[in-house]
Amino acid sequence: MDLVPETYQTFNHLPRQFADSTMRTLAAKNRLYNLVIDIGPGDGGITRKLAKLLRHRRFVAIDGDPKMIDYCRRQDSDLLSPPSGVEYVLQDLSLPWNQMSESVGQLAGQADLIFSNFVLHFIPDKHQLLDILSRLLATDGGGSLHANLLIVADLTDRITTAVPLLDGTKHLYLSADKQLSIWRQALEANGLTIDEFRVTDSEWRLTRKEMIAFIPVLIQHYNTMITEPKQFLSLREQLANPVFDAYTNPTGGHNNPDAWTKFLADNTVADVVLHMKILSIIAHK
Template identity: 35%
Template sequence: MDGIAPDVYAKQKSNAQLMAMQSIDSLIDANYRPYDQIVDIGCGDGDITKHFLGKHLPHKHILAIDIVPDMISYARSHNHSDDNTIEYLLQDMSIEWPELCPRVRELDGKVDLIFSNFTLSYMPDKWRTVGIFRRLLSTGGIFHANIFIIGDLNKKLVTNGQQPGKWYQSREKQLDDWRQSLLSDNQFLVKQFDIIDVIWPTDRQKMIDFMPIIVSKVRPFFKDDQSAYDRELNDHLWDTAFDTVVNPMATEPNPGAWKRFLADPTIREVNRHHRLLRVTAIKQ
């Protein structure tokens, strides 16, 4: 949850809670076995971990992981588990297996469920991420996630003479990467690979609060090219990201879309358009 404070994020999560509860209902309906070990990737402030995973799925232990220090601190202080079944851990899960902390690596082959809600779009290398999940899961273990598929920024990009598409992935490429990474060595049985299009009305202040998250989602595509990312931020990335989310069907760029929104206080609400991938896969 880069770029947003935990207390602000807490006011934004109703849509995330809805999607998480739908996922948990589907796991319950599938009659999967009770879980000795659950890992929640991208737990944020810990609310979904405690009140959704913790209360609705039978478990012995949940390891809740996030990359943002403020989120983990908030989760530990506000959403700790009274029965000590939930543990919060600061960890970047996009790195190579040997670089992960010992606490994660000691779960090699012991995890019954890996759950993630709206965070895996941050992972630039899907094959590496899926490989780590495969290694963590026990035989019969489940990987279930709701994943934002980032809008086609290339179609909205004001290039200023530069070649578009140098950094951004299309939606088709993102979906294909997830599909191929899960099917690459036949160790996963993919039970669900559903595309969900949603429209979420969002009031003005929540849109202003949420924009840093939207912008941060494209950061991994720049890899180590910080100067390119900074240049995009300064030139048009906020306008492009905003236009992609609120007006995805337009075929022409809308330069200054975010700036005009900020300058016009009469705009009290916008519709956010998102494409989500819901995936369930079982390690064979």
């Protein structure tokens, strides 16, 4: 993905709505946290808001994108006085636990709260990811996970024989029910008790310019299903049409195999509405 922080923060309306809802729930507890971990701080805006809202002794934000980490650190030092006190750690969470950095490994068993907003769906191996999060949570029974994530649109019925390379990937795409089952199984297999597992059908309105900037992110979601890097890279441009159609035409009664091509060609289309399923999870160890 080549989405820079400055671009993302201008149109992340839907993620902010879900983050605000989760933060209201957490703030109502009025709890003092020894350690809060934010997985995927992005541009840092939600992270700083959460750090200000919750009483805590230590706050760590982990992201696998060095551009995002650098941006967050600069924003903290340039905009805040005093700084937020958030520690920003660069770490790829798609790796197994034994490949975590010393900075992350030292946090094992200490987190009272793990918060994540619109990030966890980017990690291909859900069981391995939940193993890492479970290891980070406090072992005294007081650690909890609060996460909002995307259920990726199923492309199975959007792929046509007109694009042979894509037609050969139909078996890789997962239905919403299958994805939900994988998330539930991953939580339970890693010793996490599910307190909330709720799916919300949501709409995300974007301007034409925002949509053009965001389409690479929507396509990147399918890297979790097409896991062979060379295959995914060879298919990225061809995925634009079915991906755009799946999110803008959710019922699929009349599929549009050229949806993205037609959108780009029609400059009169000023904005679009993406239809998304968002999974909200609360679980504890």
